[in-house]
Amino acid sequence: MEARKRRTILFLGMALFAMFFGAGNLLLPAYLGLQTRTDWTATFAGFSLTAILAPVLAIFAVAVSGNYFTDLGARANVKLAYVLATVNVLCIGPLIALPRAGASVFEVAIQPIIPHAQPVWVCVLFFGAVMAASLSLNRITAILGKIFTPILLIFLAILIIPGFFVGSEVNIPPTVIEDRFYVGFNEGYQTMDVLAGLIFAVLLIAGANRKSYTHINERVEVVVKAALLSAFCMILVYGGLFYLGAHATVNVSNTTRSSLLVQIATQHFGNSGIYLISILMILACLTTAIALTAGSANFFERLTKGKLGYIEGVISITLVSTLLAIIGVDGIIDYAAATLNFIYPVTLVLILSVLLFGKIIHNQKPYFITLIVTMVVSLIRLVANWFPSEDFFTQLLNMLPLARFNLEWVLPAILTFIISCFALGRNLNRK
Incomplete structure (x- = not known):
């Protein structure tokens, strides 16, 4: 590999690590390690699937599909994309991830010192810096x-x-949490990566x-290798935080996500x-917030065909994020879950189906139908969480396979894709 390409991969890989490593990436791994104690490696394995592997696959899926997420989604349906x-x-922009970054800066970086x-002034200063850098x-x-x-x-x-060196001498108690792998798998959602x-x-x-890596093969190579470099850094950092x-020698019952690292x-x-x-x-939140703000503003500029300009988008996104950040980290995580x-x-079904079958199945319908079924199944959990007193939705959710692991969507998605492919076989193009 030529030296210029290696420098580009290193440069982009390091940038991607900074983009990914935000508030949740700093707070969640250590807190999961505290909760699972001696069995932290099982939780780390589950966490790595949704917080490391899945994000890399997402980048790969976009890279092989075109230049934007909508190019990936268009494999199913342009409007749905x-x-x-x-x-x-x-x-990942103004409603959840960006406000969480601002709230985390206040609770973890500023309030202990x-x-x-006042959270409002901290958030104003933080998002002012994000706006200027974006x-x-x-x-x-x-x-x-x-x-x-x-x-x-x-x-x-x-x-x-x-x-x-310090932790190796601590006699840690065993975990009392069941299904540790799936706890990590589900908590990986919270990174939103x-x-x-x-x-x-x-x-x-x-x-x-x-x-100048504009040819699709070279561009995919550079982007994927940069993503793998970023993933390697995340494995090392997450493993260390777990x-x-x-x-950690702390009182688990009195420790929050935000206070744990401060105590350590x-x-x-x-x-x-x-x-x-x-x-x-501050570094973790600032880097991620800059990337999220820039990416979101760029998307809305394309979505509105320039009616909402990039700079106007940056200003609007940071203003909304500032207002929501005052809720606090735990409040944001609760409504985000x-x-x-x-x-x-x-999103995972779209990414995996395109990566696994995109070169074999060119018909949009199997992808579209599978996404609709996945949405319906996921909607059941969403409604059950919003209305916990309604037994009907809870009972319906519990009837689905793997529901206890929050994976009730897996089997319906697989079966739907297989059945729709066979049913629409005459429209499939095979190599």
Whole structure:
């Protein structure tokens, strides 16, 4: 591989890691390690599927389909593609992921140092910085890959490496959580990286195009290898954070997602640990927020055919995110969980079906029908979560296979795709 291509892959891979590594990626792994204790590796395996492997597949799926998520969704239906893309962007943009980033900066980075700080002013300053850094779309990957990622990795190493020496001496209790693998699998939804990956792929592809890798084979190679490099970094970092949480000597009942890392850092570094976590949280949230804002604004500019300009989109997205960020991290995660349980299965089914069968089955109907069935099944869980007092939806959900693992959509999706392919076989093109 030529040196220029290696530099491009390194540059884009580092930028992608910074895009992915946000508030949830910093908070959730350690907290899951704390909850599962000696069995943290099983939870880590499940978490890795939805928080590492699935995002890489999402980027690969977009890269082989074209330049945008809508090119991937068009394999099923063009109109449905734009609906799914809009829902995805709203989730990873101004409604969930961006407000969570701002709330995390306040709760984890600022409040422990300045207890009387007001969340509204912290969020205004944070999103003001995000807005300023996001105004130039073409500079996003350069800012993240060359500046922020090396600094972020250095501070993560400072936090994680001492934990392997201190934590190894701690006699940790066994876990009391059942289905540890599936706990990690479902919590991986909270990182929202599959949804984000569909948008980050656009920034990655644009970065490869700017480096003159415009031929589809070269572009896919650069983008996929950059995604794999990012995934390797995430495996190392997530594994280290899981280990820190599993070996933490804290009171589990009184520990929240936001406070755990602060407690671990202060145990290892004294009062200076608070500043370490503050810097890490600000870096993690800022890099992800910049990428999400840029990607979302770029999508809405294309969706509205320029009626909502890129700069106007950046301003609008950061204003909405600022208002919602005041709810707080736990509040955002609570209302996000039900929505993610609906949109994640649909997105995963689209990604996997196109990757596995895209070169064999060119008819849109099997993809479209499978997505509709997946939506209906996922909608049952969504309604059951919204109306827990209604026994009908809960009982209906429990009748579905794998429902106890939040995987009730898997078998219906597989069966629907197989049956629709056979039923519509005359329309299939096989190589």
